[in-house]
Amino acid sequence: MSDDSQPVRLVVLISGSGSNLQAIIDATRSGQIPAQIAAVVSNRPGVKGLERAKQAGIPARVLDHTEFDGREAFDRALMAQIDEFSPDLVVLAGFMRILTPTFANHYAGRMLNIHPSLLPKYQGLNTHQRVLDAGDREHGVTVHFVTAELDGGPPAVQARLAVRPGDDAAALASRVQRQEHRIYPLAIQWFAQGRLRMHNGQSLLDGEPLPASGYLIETEAD
Incomplete structure (x- = not known):
């Protein structure tokens, strides 16, 4: 958890259109969610969710899983990318990847799906x-x-x-x-x-x- 003077930081992971991402963006903007979306990361390039992030002024990153040699290598790179943004909570919003135990354990108690x-x-x-x-x-x-x-x-x-x-x-x-x-x-x-x-x-x-x-x-x- 971030300290009381700083908003809770979210990193949202997507693979597609990002309709849940949009609901989360709307809820942060309205004040329902007292948090900041620090970044959106997609494992697929060119998806609509990335455009939603850009339109909202949220940093958007692509980490294409097809460019990695296996699930473990991708998850290691994804952890490094996420941790650059120091999130309090990782949000899986239509993220169509089966995660390795190492990844799941790294964010234990601070990742929702x-x-x-x-x-x-x-x-x-x-x-x-x-x-x-x-x-x-x-x-x-x-x-x-x-x-x-x-x-x-x-x-x-x-x-x-x-x-x-x-x-x-x-x-x-x-x-x-x-x-x-x-x-x-x-x-x-x-x-x-x-x-x-x-x-x-x-x-x-x-x-x-x-x-x-x-x-x-x-x-x-x-």
Whole structure:
């Protein structure tokens, strides 16, 4: 954590369009998140998220993973790039890379990810179709601290919504994304305020352990 006289510093990692990045930019500008986005780093060149960063006056960097000999070499270079900006929190916003344990451990307790499922269900990809294939009645999105286990860190905030008759994967994805833009800024806000922490592998809010789902937001107006 930065000292009280300095704003909390964020580094946001992206791989694509950066819609969650935009929600975070908007929330910092409005004052919802008492923090500064120190940099945006993408592992893919030419993506829309980089343009969003530039338009907001945020330093934007590209570290193309295809130019590295293996995951470990890329993660070492990425850590060096991130640490140049001395972040208090690393935010994965559609960052489509499986991270090495060394990377995850380096930022333990100060790295958040957002995943479009009700974790621990449906880790990995294609979550919306998997929900439909399973006949689930609810779906949602989870913000969680990052650990060495893929999508396995303790949840911080979770939004749930009903699966509607006639939903397809695209419809679910659109409704889930709207909740992403709601709960990711909220989780970052709580972290920046000193309210949200990870301790002994568990998420704490105001010093109290959160349930296995994290702080739960039920929503029908999605």
